[in-house]
Amino acid sequence: MRLFAFATVAALGVLALTGCTAGDTGGDTGDGSDAAAVTDVPIIVPADPGGGWDQTGRAMSSVLTSEDIVNSAPVTNIGGAGGANGLAALANETNPDTLMVMGLVMVGAVETNASEVRLEDTTPIARLTDEALVIVVPAASEYETLQDLVDDILENGQDVTITGGSAGGADHILAGLLLEAAGLSSDEIASSLNYIPNSGGGEAVSLILGNNVSAGISGVGEFVEHIESGDMRALAVSSAERVEALPDTPTIVEEGYDVTLTNWRGVVASGSIDDAQRNALELVVTEMHDSEAWASELETRGWADAFLVGEDFDEFLTDNIAEVQTTLKNIGLVA
Template sequence: MRRTVLTAGMAGIAILALTACNPQGPGAGGGSDDASPDAATLPDAVQIIVPADPGGGWDQTGRAVSSTLTEDGLVSTASVSNVGGAGGTVGLAGLANERDPNTLMVTGLVMVGAVETNAAETRMEDTTPIARLTEEPLVVVVPASSEYQTLQDLIDDVVDNGQSVTITGGSAGGADHILAGLLLENAGLDGAEITEKLNYIPNAGGGEAVSLLLGDNASAGISGVGEFAQYVESGDLRALAVSSEEPAALLPDAPTMVDEGFDVVYTNWRGLLAPGDITEDEKAGLVDLIGQMNESGTWESVLETNGWTDAFLTGDEFDAFLSENIADVQGTLQNIGLIQ
């Protein structure tokens, strides 16, 4: 079997805030030419849009950013609002036309795929990239009572019985959906066969997937390790495999997909976007603000608690990464039959 490696660098896959002069000094721009101390004026307040329902990884990320910014005194307020729908593309459409420059929206690999599978009119290219923050492996889980003891058991059943096996996760075309397709591709199915056999139940937030699994209304689930870890630890769910190269910190006993015989390594990324028509100075202020947050001890604790890897990028490097990621995801979605 050929190896499929998907990382944060490739993927083989509310809105009112006040501005004020708040010169808190230069932050960690992460290589950004836009975030020079002379240009950057940090906002006094921001509002964070989570383009998904509560309970998932984007919601966790948005609220972690908000709490870090306020606890460290980097802003006076950082309120969070959830605008779910269509893999984040509903929130994306609103952000692209948002007039307030001090608006940040959580984004990530899920949105890259959802833009393609939903044929969204508004694309991530219509916004202003601010920063990539984290990457995280995914985990395939089953209810505690499931007959599947290994990842191979699950994938064999999908290959043999197709639509009778249900796999739930995040939005259609997002990271979870792509991983399900890649596992079937690695098992020898082509794009047409994957489309025929894969019965994927998308959700707008991680809480919905958990409810389906705990109610025995889905055969298996895929999401970030941070979303399922507590249910694995409680014994309500069992982890079949994680998608990282090495065991995940939050689920150290779960085997990797490579360990289970699947040549798939896959990490999800998350970051922040701003409205598309902000000025370079306004962008510099936001980049500097998030750079300071990324250097704080509070944020370091957030990463450790959630099992997230620091994947900080801003400026030209993040712009280039995002362009490459979009192209990679387009190719991957075509290969596994999720788009034409």
Template sequence: MRTATKRTVSLAAIIAAGALALTACAGGTTPAAPEKGDAPEAEAITDVNIVVPADPGGGWDQTGRAIAQVLTGDGIVSSAPVTNIGGAGGTVGLASLANEKKQNTLMVTGLVMVGAVETNASKVRLEDTTPIARLTDEPLVIVVPAASPYKTLDDLVDDIVANGQAVSITGGSAGGADHILAGLVLEASGLKAEEIPTKLNYIPNSGGGEATALIIGNQVSAGISGVGEFVQHIESGDMRALAVSSENPVEQLPDTPTITDEGIDVVLTNWRGVIAPGGIDDATRAELERVVTELHETDAWTSELETRGWNDAFLIGSEFDSFLKTNIMDVSATLKNIGLVG
């Protein structure tokens, strides 16, 4: 375990504080659903198009398909087809949303996309969309192949510090939550911001299935993703978990230490939600908020959260809008602090 004094780096704490300030619901109450009087009446939405801005297999894909299954299974809408548009941390899908003519479209988004917009210098930004809701957050897990010589997070970090680019870490898109976590761990371990890009050999992927294949195939030294994406491979013995990024141990991996337990003061959780095309009318926005609020209130959605190890992080409408604006500023500053953007 590392014993050197380090600065605590917790983007999750910033996000949580912002959410509490916005919702004023420290007691855990759910934000109120939009009232009918808040916007002109719209024709009830019976079909929703779900866009996943990533290839199949990752957390966004799991989220999009879970949303579609619950919406149709509980009869909230009659159909919810899912389309995958992967690439560049979701910014390819984000660009497609800018040209989307179907107003009843929901795109999965999250912390990954916030970072990818910055690292890819995307012309289309999240500010160009209509925020609908934040749905979940979850901790990340740092894993190694089953046959890896690394027994602890210290072992991995020490090798990166000593051998730099010879040690490879795979995860989601460049600038996303996985990439940010790798940078924060190295920063908190003593590397300067300008050293991190020269030491960190990060291999991005547009879908969780690709990262999984690289890790299980022993083609990389380590990997990072959401706990829900890797837990089955950890349980099967194909991967070994070194640490989770939450403040406390997670239920799915009770024997896995937190990064903080390992002496590196970093806490980070990865949020996900949904956005709609920019410029939709108020009535359509209110109707989409109604659909997502009904989704959130179902037993089926609660079951999905429990099964996948996702935390309920529900924010709707203007509260999510305010959260997103703050998160964009926080992530931009964090990426600069750890040398991932200029």
């Protein structure tokens, strides 16, 4: 099965994005003000330091301030529950210029955590990046190939431990899709997959480097330095083609499993902001995206440019939520 988190997908249902009215992304915000009125943009990272959301939030903060797009862009980490804690904090935020980093991980975590506050309650601003995931093992692992890892899970089930980001997030979904491609039913996946979630990428790295888990899954950018140092062994990447940062690592498809999944990230604002406030934030983020400094961040971190704003991002998010709901049921991660 293939789950494309970045491609445009067919609508699987209509989900109302409450508080999310698409606005004009032109220069005038509609009330006589413009993006220049946005001078400070607090950024909520709904995870502990060290992971992809944290990297994204801090890259945004650096570019927004170094390019003089805003005066300040302080980052606040609010970890836990796959981003649901950060989502709840955004719902109570009174500053209309506050942005929260989110993405595919949060789409899944909202479902598995049965979060009271949902992404439909926010205002989508922009999709920013897209990144392949990589399946790794500790350097001393007996697994030399992805087939070795899958065979051991099929034989020994929950004795094989896999760590990654939050429950129901992209890493967890990829593990489930891999076992589905290996021939397991949703019930068999639920009984065989021993997935250890974390609230930040740093925790997963510690578990893998400490040889406390059998394998790990995360974005390439979070593991690449440990792969290059020889402390981790990369078994496969989840993109359709090999990634530039790990040219010798095969894709999951090359390893014989029909699975492709990429992890997109973006930003949303409070669901209570009006059209003018939304337009102003869209202009700020668009100016950041169009800068050479942001292009440099993408290249340095190995992120693909996946920029969408306005109605295009609204439609993408609606479809992605429906797609993830279906996938999580198919692989037994939610009832």
